[in-house]
Structure formats: structure tokens, C-alpha cells
Amino acid sequence: MTDLLFAMAVGILFAIGVFQLLRRDLIKAAMGFSMLFTAINLFILATGAYQGDVPPYTTNVEAGRAVSDPLVQALILTAVVVSFGSYALLLGLINIASRRYGSVDSDDISDLKR
Amino acid sequence: MGNNPLVIAIVFVPFFTGVFTLLFSNTDRDKTQRYLSLAGGVITAVVSLLLLIQVVEEGPQVYQLGGIQPPFGIVFVADNLAALFGVMASTVLLGGILYSVNCQDKCLSYPAFMPLFMFMQTGLNGALMTGDLFTFFVFMELMVLSSVSLVAISDDRYGPEAALKYILISGMGTLFLLLGIAAMYATFGTLNMADMAQQLATGERPLLAQSAGIMLTAAFLLKSAVFPFHFWQPDFHTTAPTPLSAMLSSVVVKVGIYGIIRLVTLLFTEEAQQIEQLLVLLGIIGIFFGSFSALRTYNGKRMLAYSTIGQVGFILLCIGWGTPFALAAAIIYAFNHAFIKSSLLMLMGVVASRIKPKSAEFSYINGLGGKLPWIIGGLWFIGGMALAGVPPMNGFISKLAVARSGVDDGQWIPVILAVGSGILTLTYMFRTWQNVFQAKAKPEELRVKIKPVGDSVLAPAFLLTISLFLGLYARPLVDIATATVEQLNNPSIYIGVVGLFGG
Numbered sequence: 001m002t003d004l005l006f007a008m009a010v011g012i013l014f015a016i017g018v019f020q021l022l023r024r025d026l027i028k029a030a031m032g033f034s035m036l037f038t039a040i041n042l043f044i045l046a047t048g049a050y051q052g053d054v055p056p057y058t059t060n061v062e063a064g065r066a067v068s069d070p071l072v073q074a075l076i077l078t079a080v081v082v083s084f085g086s087y088a089l090l091l092g093l094i095n096i097a098s099r100r101y102g103s104v105d106s107d108d109i110s111d112l113k114r
Numbered sequence: 115m116g117n118n119p120l121v122i123a124i125v126f127v128p129f130f131t132g133v134f135t136l137l138f139s140n141t142d143r144d145k146t147q148r149y150l151s152l153a154g155g156v157i158t159a160v161v162s163l164l165l166l167i168q169v170v171e172e173g174p175q176v177y178q179l180g181g182i183q184p185p186f187g188i189v190f191v192a193d194n195l196a197a198l199f200g201v202m203a204s205t206v207l208l209g210g211i212l213y214s215v216n217c218q219d220k221c222l223s224y225p226a227f228m229p230l231f232m233f234m235q236t237g238l239n240g241a242l243m244t245g246d247l248f249t250f251f252v253f254m255e256l257m258v259l260s261s262v263s264l265v266a267i268s269d270d271r272y273g274p275e276a277a278l279k280y281i282l283i284s285g286m287g288t289l290f291l292l293l294g295i296a297a298m299y300a301t302f303g304t305l306n307m308a309d310m311a312q313q314l315a316t317g318e319r320p321l322l323a324q325s326a327g328i329m330l331t332a333a334f335l336l337k338s339a340v341f342p343f344h345f346w347q348p349d350f351h352t353t354a355p356t357p358l359s360a361m362l363s364s365v366v367v368k369v370g371i372y373g374i375i376r377l378v379t380l381l382f383t384e385e386a387q388q389i390e391q392l393l394v395l396l397g398i399i400g401i402f403f404g405s406f407s408a409l410r411t412y413n414g415k416r417m418l419a420y421s422t423i424g425q426v427g428f429i430l431l432c433i434g435w436g437t438p439f440a441l442a443a444a445i446i447y448a449f450n451h452a453f454i455k456s457s458l459l460m461l462m463g464v465v466a467s468r469i470k471p472k473s474a475e476f477s478y479i480n481g482l483g484g485k486l487p488w489i490i491g492g493l494w495f496i497g498g499m500a501l502a503g504v505p506p507m508n509g510f511i512s513k514l515a516v517a518r519s520g521v522d523d524g525q526w527i528p529v530i531l532a533v534g535s536g537i538l539t540l541t542y543m544f545r546t547w548q549n550v551f552q553a554k555a556k557p558e559e560l561r562v563k564i565k566p567v568g569d570s571v572l573a574p575a576f577l578l579t580i581s582l583f584l585g586l587y588a589r590p591l592v593d594i595a596t597a598t599v600e601q602l603n604n605p606s607i608y609i610g611v612v613g614l615f616g617g
Contacts (some may be wrong), residue, residue, distance in 0.1 A: 021282075021286070023362060026278070029282060033285055033286075033289075036286075036289050037289065040289060040292050040293050040296060043293065043296050043297070044292075045302035046297045047296060047299055047305075048299075055221055071305075072299075073223065075248060075296075075299075077290060078248070080254060082251075082252065082255045085255075085259060086255065086258075086259055086281065086288075087283055089262060089263065090278075090281050090282070090285070091258060092266075093262075093274055093277055093278045093281060094265055094278065096266070096274040097275060097278055098275050100274065102273075108485075109278070110270055110275075111273055111275060112272050112276060112279075112349045112352075112353070
């Protein structure tokens with residue numbers, strides 16, 4: 001059940017993220033970017049965290065019960081930091097561009113295209 | 115096989131230099147930051163050279179972070195390929211810092227410039243040295259974010275626009291890299307490349323691993339601006355501050371190449387054939403697209419950026435042929451191209467810094483001949499010869515290696531096409547030389563004011579000296595490249611040296 005829910009959540013987030021990233025409005029594109037990162041973080045979580053239900057690094061694991069994978073959570077922690085950094089930088093750049101070009105439409109921000 | 119501190123020093127010397135320079139001010143008068151960075155750059159270059167010598171003499175070196183054995187701990191591996199690319203990156207970095215010391219650009223006087231420059235180099239060297247895919251992703255992202263910030267503060271008024279374009283597209287590439295890495299982890303339960311290679315070599319291929327291979331290939335192609343993913347590259351490399359665009363166009367695009375070489379020789383050796391067919395096709399298209407676009411563009415730096423697309427095409431073509439000699443040719447080509455392209459971009463920056471408005475657009479800089487010191491034109495002539503592959507420069511050695519490997523493989527038509535595109539290179543390089551450095555326009559015809567002083571030509575001269583040296587004395591590089599390919603074609607060496615637990 002959890003697997004199915006996870007797969008659906010990842011799929012829906014990914015679909016919305018790709019759709020938003022392709023929008024002309026750069027703020028929506030930035031939000032799509034962050035959604036895509038969330039989708040991938042959930043995907044990483046799904047690869048290992050629910051293999052077992054016992055917390056890692058505990059003693060006295062009962063026979064027949066599997067330990068949850070701690071590495072995926074460390075990976076997500078790193079990926080969240082990275083994505084947060086790039087998201088902040090992206091929003092800062094959109095801020096500069098919107099002030100300089102007076103628009104957040106990616107069609108208007110195209111002085112380099114000639 | 116103990117821990118070798120040089121492997122980690124090549125990553126951490128630029129990092130600590132970057133952090134340390136943050137303590138000092140950076141203005142036009144007080145250049146403490148730049149001199150400190152120069153010292154850091156010299157140390158990085160020396161360390162990388164020592165590492166290369168050690169790797170060539172004693173075999174691949176490793177460093178286990180925290181002394182935890184892989185695949186549980188993160189391991190840094192310097193085999194021939196990584197060490198060779200490390201020397202390339204660190205030497206061009208030294209050239210870039212040398213240029214920055216006397217650069218008149220306004221963005222060079224921001225206190226964040228040199229630290230970000232060094233952090234970018236940290237990401238670059240780290241991505242080359244790491245033996246762990248997730249760490250590769252983190253270093254890659256460090257590199258991307260630092261270079262985006264540097265382009266956003268560029269003197270060029272289109273800097274933020276190019277940076278915005280790049281962060282969105284490169285962010286997409288990074289996402290697919292991460293997704294591919296996650297899929298690999300889901301399949302093999304490891305992030306260590308050697309461990310993955312071991313499992314891939316023995317077991318069958320689940321569908322998830324194959325799609326991970328496709329995603330990694332796409333991400334690497336995007337990072338090295340190969341033809342269908344190239345559209346961000348000319349904007350980004352044109353608007354970047356000159357020392358940075360020299361780094362971007364020569365070294366940073368090679369990280370993607372490095373990833374592809376690792377992919378076809380270490381990880382997906384069985385699927386290599388399919389990937390290589392794709393690379394040959396993209397390479398040939400890239401060569402012609404890059405060369406023709408360079409012919410018709412309006413800006414000197416942009417011309418060189420398009421030319422990079424063409425040159426990367428040559429490297430991909432060689433990787434695609436896949437014979438040992440062709441792979442060696444690809445490595446030689448990648449190594450030689452870095453010095454040529456960085457020096458040429460710096461020369462364009464030197465020309466642009468002499469005029470007001472500061473821009474490398476041909477409508478501004480055409481007809482400046484006689485107003486500029488003759489040495490700039492002379493160096494451009496030498497660099498143009500190198501890029502087109504005229505002896506005695508190192509470009510000739512790389513073109514010769516490409517043609518030789520193609521003929522050995524019986525690929526006549528691609529070889530003829532590839533050599534034919536050298537003529538295009540000759541055309542656009544020497545047309546620029548004629549129009550900019552030889553033509554003497556009357557003062558009233560020029561749309562720009564000439565400034566008495568500009569940036570120094572010390573850095574491009576330094577890099578061109580290296581490329582002349584590599585052209586006259588190519589034997590060591592060719593030998594190292596051949597040894598590298600022997601090592602690459604035998605993945606068990608790489609796997610063995612990592613020292614997997616229980617392996």
C-alpha cells in the first residue's frame with residue numbers, strides 16, 4: 001500500500017513539476033523546479049527507507065524484522081540542501097531579471113537571442 | 115595500498131584557499147585576495163602534477179575519507195584519467211587566476227569573486243577524483259552554482275539572463291543525474307562506482323539500471339553542451355567574466371566528457387556499443403553545427419563558444435569509435451583543446467578590455483589593428499593555428515590522432531568530414547585575425563573609444579607556451595593517454611584499487 005501511494009505521489013509531483021517547468025512564467029518554472037526536486041527526494045526515500053520498520057543503529061533487533069535503510073535519509077538531507085541552494089539562487093536571478101526587463105515572462109527575457 | 119594525501123589535497127587546496135581568501139578585502143588597489151588565490155592555484159597545479167607523476171609511475175592512488183572502507187565510506191580515486199584531467203583543470207585554473215590578477219573588469223573587485231572561482235575549481239577537481247556517484251553529484255552542483263553566481267555578477271549586462279537560462283537547464287540536467295543515481299542505488303544498493311561496476315559486470319540488467327544509464331548519459335551530454343543540448347552554452351560562455359569563460363569553455367565542459375568515458379568504460383561496458391553509436395552521430399552533427407555557427411556569429415567570444423561545440427564533437431566522435439587508439443585520441447584532444455581554447459578566450463577578453471564599451475562584438479572590434487599592441491594579434495595567430503590543427507602546435511597532434519584512429523578503424527567518411535571541418539576552423543579563426551588585428555579602420559569609422567591600458571597578455575601567453583610545448587614534445591602526453599586507455603579497458607584495475615570490503 002505504501003509503495004503504491006509513494007509511486008503515485010512521485011509520479012504526480014513529477015508530472016506537475018515538468019509541466020510547470022515548461023511554463024513561460026519564470027516563477028512558475030522555479031516552483032516546478034522545486035517540485036521536481038521534491039519528487040526525486042521522495043523517489044530516493046522510496047528506494048530504501050521502507051524496506052524494514054526497525055530504526056537503524058539500535059541493538060536487540062527481533063528475529064525476522066528488517067532494519068530501515070539510514071543512507072537514503074542522509075542522501076535526501078544532502079539533496080535538500082543542494083536543491084534549497086539552487087532554488088534560492090534561481091529566485092534571486094528571477095528577481096534581478098524581472099527588475100531589469102520589467103517582466104517574468106521568458107519570452108520577454110530574451111535579449112541574447114538575435 | 116595506503117591513503118595518498120595528494121588525492122584529497124587536489125580537492126581541498128582550492129577549497130581552503132577559497133575560504134581563506136574570504137578573510138581579506140578585494141579592491142583594485144588591495145589585491146591580497148587575488149595574490150592568495152594565485153598562491154592557491156600554484157599549489158593546486160603543483161599537487162596535480164605530482165599526483166599525475168605518482169599515478170603514472172605507481173598506478174592509481176586512493177584516499178578513503180575517514181578511513182572507512184568502501185563501499186561503506188566515500189573513496190577518492192585518482193587513476194590515470196582522473197589525474198590527467200586534474201592536471202588539465204588545475205593548469206587552466208592557474209592561467210585563469212593569473213589573468214584575474216591584472217584584470218580590469220569591475221566584477222573582479224567584488225569580494226566574492228575569487229572565493230567563488232576557487233569553489234568552482236573545488237567542484238571540478240572533486241567531480242574528477244571521487245569514486246562515489248552521489249559525491250559526484252554534489253561536486254557537480256557546487257561547480258554549477260558557483261559558476262552561475264559568477265556569471266550573474268559579470269560585467270556583461272546580459273549576465274543575469276544567461277545565468278538564469280543556465281541554472282534552469284543545468285538544474286534539469288542535475289535532476290536527471292540525481293534521478294539516475296537514485297535508480298542505480300535502488301538497483302544495486304550502493305553508490306560506489308567500483309562496486310556498481312562489479313555488480314553490473316556479473317549480474318543481469320534490471321530495467322531500472324538501464325534507464326539509469328540513459329538518464330546519466332543525457333545528463334552528461336547536457337553538461338558538456340553536446341549538439342541537441344547545446345543551446346545554453348554560447349550565451350553562458352559569452353557573458354561570463356573572461357577568466358571564468360576561459361575555464362568554462364575549456365575545462366568545465368570536459369567534466370561531462372569525463373563522465374561519459376567513465377560510463378562507457380567502467381559502468382555500462384555491455385551497453386557501450388549503443389551509447390557509442392549515438393555519440394558518433396551527435397559528434398558529427400556537433401562538429402558541423404559548431405563550425406558553421408561559429409562562422410556566422412556576431413561576437414568574438416560567442417564564436418569561440420560555438421567552436422567549443424565543434425571541438426567537443428571531435429572528442430565524442432573518438433569516444434564513439436571506441437577502439438583503444440580512438441579513446442586515446444579523445445583524451446589527447448580533450449587535454450590539448452583546454453589550453454588552446456582558454457588562451458583564445460582570454461585574448462578576446464584582452465581585446466574587449468581595451469575598448470569602451472567593453473564587448474567582443476565584431477561590429478565594435480573590427481578594424482582595431484594598429485591600435486592594439488602587436489603581441490595580442492601575434493598570440494591570436496598562434497592560437498588560431500593551434501585550434502585549426504596546424505603544426506607545430508598541439509592542435510596538430512590532436513587532429514593527427516583523430517584522423518589516424520579513424521583510418522585505422524576504416525571510418526573513411528567521418529575522417530574526411532572531420533578534416534574538412536578543420537578548414538572551417540581555419541576560415542573563422544583567420545577571418546577574425548584579418549578583420550580585428552590586421553584591418554586598420556580610420557578613427558571616425560570606429561564605434562568605440564580605445565583605452566590606453568587593458569588586461570595583460572601574461573596568462574594567454576603562459577597557456578599558449580604550454581600548448582606549443584605539447585605540440586613540439588608530444589611523446590609524454592601520448593604515452594600517458596595510451597596507458598590510460600589500457601587502464602580504462604581493464605575495469606578490474608579500477609575496481610581492485612578501490613579495495614572493496616570483502617572483495
